Amino acid sequence: KQEVTQIPAALSVPEGENLVLNCSFTDSAIYNLQWFRQDPGKGLTSLLLIQSSQREQTSGRLNASLDKSSGRSTLYIAASQPGDSATYLCAVKETSGSRLTFGEGTQLTVNP
Amino acid sequence: NAGVTQTPKFQVLKTGQSMTLQCAQDMNHEYMSWYRQDPGMGLRLIHYSVGAGITDQGEVPNGYNVSRSTTEDFPLRLLSAAPSQTSVYFCASKKGLAGPDTQYFGPGTRLTVL
Numbered sequence: 001k002q003e004v005t006q007i008p009a010a011l012s013v014p015e016g017e018n019l020v021l022n023c024s025f026t027d028s029a030i031y032n033l034q035w036f037r038q039d040p041g042k043g044l045t046s047l048l049l050i051q052s053s054q055r056e057q058t059s060g061r062l063n064a065s066l067d068k069s070s071g072r073s074t075l076y077i078a079a080s081q082p083g084d085s086a087t088y089l090c091a092v093k094e095t096s097g098s099r100l101t102f103g104e105g106t107q108l109t110v111n112p
Numbered sequence: 113n114a115g116v117t118q119t120p121k122f123q124v125l126k127t128g129q130s131m132t133l134q135c136a137q138d139m140n141h142e143y144m145s146w147y148r149q150d151p152g153m154g155l156r157l158i159h160y161s162v163g164a165g166i167t168d169q170g171e172v173p174n175g176y177n178v179s180r181s182t183t184e185d186f187p188l189r190l191l192s193a194a195p196s197q198t199s200v201y202f203c204a205s206k207k208g209l210a211g212p213d214t215q216y217f218g219p220g221t222r223l224t225v226l
Contacts, residue, residue: 004154031213032213034213034214034215036217041219041220042219042220043116043202043217043218043219043220044155044202044204044215044217045217046214046215046216049213049214089154089155091155093213099157099160099170099171100155100157100215102147102154102155102156103154104152104153104154105154
């Protein structure tokens with residue numbers, strides 16, 4: 001059974017720092033991996049999707065990398081801003097079917 | 113487009129009561145799903161549908177029923193609410209099984225069962 005783990009569970013940084021969020025998964029046979037953002041009391045917003053054949057995806061100040069062989073993905077946030085404060089979740093889709101397996105998320109606080 | 117909408121936003125039930133959580137999308141997406149989010153458990157798939165008239169169970173289907181009579185709507189029914197069903201429920205949709213994998217989530221329904 002696929003298990004997704006995100007470390008750390010919570011992170012507090014000053015504004016302007018570059019930071020890395022980690023996601024690991026136990027079964028490397030994945031189809032793709034997504035990073036989501038969840039604001040308090042809101043639904044999830046998809047940030048980046050990396051196909052299993054890709055190494056990374058970039059969107060603005062966000063860069064997500066994928067290393068299937070080691071079962072890891074990282075989300076890099078450059079020049080963090082208070083508006084980046086949210087919970088970030090990663091989810092993997094397995095090769096067969098459409099089921100997503102989610103991690104528990106990293107709660108990020110960027111302090112002004 | 114309104115995207116994925118969910119009603120109600122908040123609900124309090126007593127044990128044994130039944131209710132239906134509504135979900136609708138206006139993006140003509142074939143694939144729709146229901147998740148519950150609990151502290152320390154992440155999001156877990158309850159039921160999903162790959163098109164009108166087709167539904168299937170997810171990871172935690174017990175105590176919930178779904179139907180998909182139209183492409184737009186995917187209601188989730190709690191037959192006899194239990195305190196263990198206290199959670200935040202999210203509906204999500206995407207184009208289809210073979211289409212882009214970006215999922216769109218609704219804002220959630222926060223359910224408390226007393």
